[in-house]
Amino acid sequence: ETGVTQSPTHLIKTRGQQVTLRCSSQSGHNTVSWYQQALGQGPQFIFQYYREEENGRGNFPPRFSGLQFPNYSSELNVNALELDDSALYLCASSSAGRNNEQFFGPGTRLTVL
Amino acid sequence: AQSVTQLGSHVSVSEGALVLLRCNYSSSVPPYLFWYVQYPNQGLQLLLKYTSAATLVKGINGFEAEFKKSETSFHLTKPSAHMSDAAEYFCAVSEPGGANNLFFGTGTRLTVIP
Numbered sequence: 432e433t434g435v436t437q438s439p440t441h442l443i444k445t446r447g448q449q450v451t452l453r454c455s456s457q458s459g460h461n462t463v464s465w466y467q468q469a470l471g472q473g474p475q476f477i478f479q480y481y482r483e484e485e486n487g488r489g490n491f492p493p494r495f496s497g498l499q500f501p502n503y504s505s506e507l508n509v510n511a512l513e514l515d516d517s518a519l520y521l522c523a524s525s526s527a528g529r530n531n532e533q534f535f536g537p538g539t540r541l542t543v544l
Numbered sequence: 545a546q547s548v549t550q551l552g553s554h555v556s557v558s559e560g561a562l563v564l565l566r567c568n569y570s571s572s573v574p575p576y577l578f579w580y581v582q583y584p585n586q587g588l589q590l591l592l593k594y595t596s597a598a599t600l601v602k603g604i605n606g607f608e609a610e611f612k613k614s615e616t617s618f619h620l621t622k623p624s625a626h627m628s629d630a631a632e633y634f635c636a637v638s639e640p641g642g643a644n645n646l647f648f649g650t651g652t653r654l655t656v657i658p
Contacts, residue, residue, distance in 0.1 A: 435587075464645055473548075473634050473648030474588070487645055521587055523646075531576045531595075531644035535587040 435524050435536035443542045444512050452507040452539045454522030460534070462486070462527055463505040465497060468519040468538070480505055481527060509541075517543045546571045546637045550649035558657045563607075563622040565652045567635030570616065577618040578636040578646065579609055588634065594618060596640070605629070630656045 436455045444450050456463050462481045466474035476489035480499035494510040503524070509516055519540050523533035551566040569575060576595050580588040592603025599611040605628075609620045618635060632653050636646040 462644070466646075466648075471651075473636075473650045474646070476645040476647070479645055489645070523588075525644060527644075531638040531640065531646070532578075532590065532593060533644070533646060534590070535580075537587040540585075 435522055435534055437520075437522050437536040437539050439539060440537070441540045441542075443544065445544050446512055446514060448512050448543075449508065449510045450512060450541060452509075452520050452522075452541070454505045454507070454524075454536060456503045456505070456522075456524030457534050460524035460526045461503050462525045463499055463503065464523045464525070464533060465505070465507045466521040466523065467491070467516075468521055469515075470518070474521055477507070512543045514543050517541060546575065546639060546647045548635050548637050548647055548649035550633075550635050550652050552652055553650065554653045554655065556655040556657060557625045559627055560624050563620070563625045563629065563654065565620040565633050565635075565654065567609075567618045567620065567649060568616050569618060569635070569637045571637055571639060573639055574613075575637045576640055577609075577611060578638075579603065579607070579618075579620050580634045580636060580648075582632045582634065582651075584631075591620070591633075625654075625656045627656050627658065630654055 464479040465477040468474040478488040519538045522536045525533045547570045579591040594611045635649045
């Protein structure tokens with residue numbers, strides 16, 4: 432069974448640029464959630480995708496957007512990067528109806544200069 | 545609205561001593577509760593979960609947690625700390641039946657002293 436994978440591992444961008452982060456869900460999972468974890472903080476929910484549709488969103492501006500593909504992999508896009516976007520971005524996959532248990536990937540560390 | 549409070553951002557214990565990490569939750573409905581562990585520069589690994597079955601939940605690596613509705617608590621314990629337990633621990637809550645996003649606490653860093 433393949434776990435959740437994310438790419439890239441690390442990324443450095445400058446303010447105002449755009450970034451795309453990628454996530455492959457665990458086999459058999461149809462739901463992907465994205466979280467932002469700032470340094471020293473707990474993860475904060477960005478949004479969730481289920482069957483290629485957004486299925487819930489946290490308190491993040493529209494410049495944070497996402498996609499889910501037919502194979503259930505997902506992308507997180509962030510436009511107009513700000514310094515405060517520097518964080519670890521975590522992807523989690525789950526299967527609808529499975530007690531909300533989510534399996535996390537290793538994360539992408541984004542640094543905005 | 546759901547939320548989690550983790551009391552104590554840093555906890556230090558001696559190797560072999562009891563580990564107790566505290567978590568209190570707020571939820572408008574009976575919740576699902578989780579404990580995750582995060583090692584440096586890694587993602588989150590599920591330790592254990594409560595999903596309305598037995599109130600005493602056993603997880604991996606010798607950890608367990610007890611759901612106490614009257615106290616709105618879900619504290620994590622381990623009888624004897626090991627050096628490999630040093631990590632960041634996060635408590636999380638979600639609501640059954642809704643979008644299954646997790647609300648996390650701010651974490652507790654556990655240091656194990658040899």
